[in-house]
Amino acid sequence: MLFFSYFKDLVGREVTVELKNDLAIRGTLHSVDQYLNIKLENTRVVDQDKYPHMLSVRNCFIRGSVVRYVQLPPEGVDIELLHDATRREARGG
Amino acid sequence: MLHLFARTQKQKKLVHNLSCRGVSHIDFGSLKMSGGPGLESLVDQTISVITNDGRNIVGVLKGFDQATNIILDESHERVYSTKEGVQQLVLGLYIIRGDNISVVGELDEDLDAHLDLSKLRAHPLKPVIH
Numbered sequence: 001m002l003f004f005s006y007f008k009d010l011v012g013r014e015v016t017v018e019l020k021n022d023l024a025i026r027g028t029l030h031s032v033d034q035y036l037n038i039k040l041e042n043t044r045v046v047d048q049d050k051y052p053h054m055l056s057v058r059n060c061f062i063r064g065s066v067v068r069y070v071q072l073p074p075e076g077v078d079i080e081l082l083h084d085a086t087r088r089e090a091r092g093g
Numbered sequence: 094m095l096h097l098f099a100r101t102q103k104q105k106k107l108v109h110n111l112s113c114r115g116v117s118h119i120d121f122g123s124l125k126m127s128g129g130p131g132l133e134s135l136v137d138q139t140i141s142v143i144t145n146d147g148r149n150i151v152g153v154l155k156g157f158d159q160a161t162n163i164i165l166d167e168s169h170e171r172v173y174s175t176k177e178g179v180q181q182l183v184l185g186l187y188i189i190r191g192d193n194i195s196v197v198g199e200l201d202e203d204l205d206a207h208l209d210l211s212k213l214r215a216h217p218l219k220p221v222i223h
């Protein structure tokens with residue numbers, strides 16, 4: 001639940017989602033759900049020459065299970081808060 | 094007034110149940126947002142699906158469920174290769190199991206109309222490796 005809440009706070013930010021097929025998609029985070037499925041708006045593929053497969057797609061839904069990384073804006077990361085929250089979750093409380 | 098906001102059968106039923114209990118206002122817009130990134134907004138639109146084995150299937154979204162299983166109507170596959178332009182294979186009505194889906198993209202009809210598929214060359218997408 002921690003990362004679900006975390007991603008919900010990032011809605012509206014510009015992120016890059018790298019998938020497990022090496023495709024990287026950049027766009028504005030529109031929404032996220034319990035499975036960490038992600039919806040992006042104003043999307044563009046990072047290397048369009050190599051991957052022209054989504055040239056006519058501007059909004060997309062990415063299945064959580066195929067996400068390898070989500071690259072965040074530096075100002076979207078509060079390390080102190082994440083440290084506290086992950087430690088609390090690891091303790092089981 | 095409540096019924097004005099309800100569009101789908103499900104919403105109308107919900108409204109009926111709630112008005113029996115005295116609830117007078119629901120904002121279905123915000124309900125949808127809190128539901129996260131569902132595919133409701135893409136129903137009856139043309140979508141482009143990328144599957145885990147790297148295929149690209151384009152069709153009209155007719156239905157979906159919690160597990161991202163989807164029903165596509167009038168679908169075709171776009172086969173990418175480096176030797177020739179994009180080939181389109183007619184598939185028709187398709188059900189794709191959610192496990193096998195990577196990305197569901199809303200196809201912008203204008204952008205797609207301006208795309209010259211016969212000149213587009215690229216390697217097929219790599220399969221997903223978990």
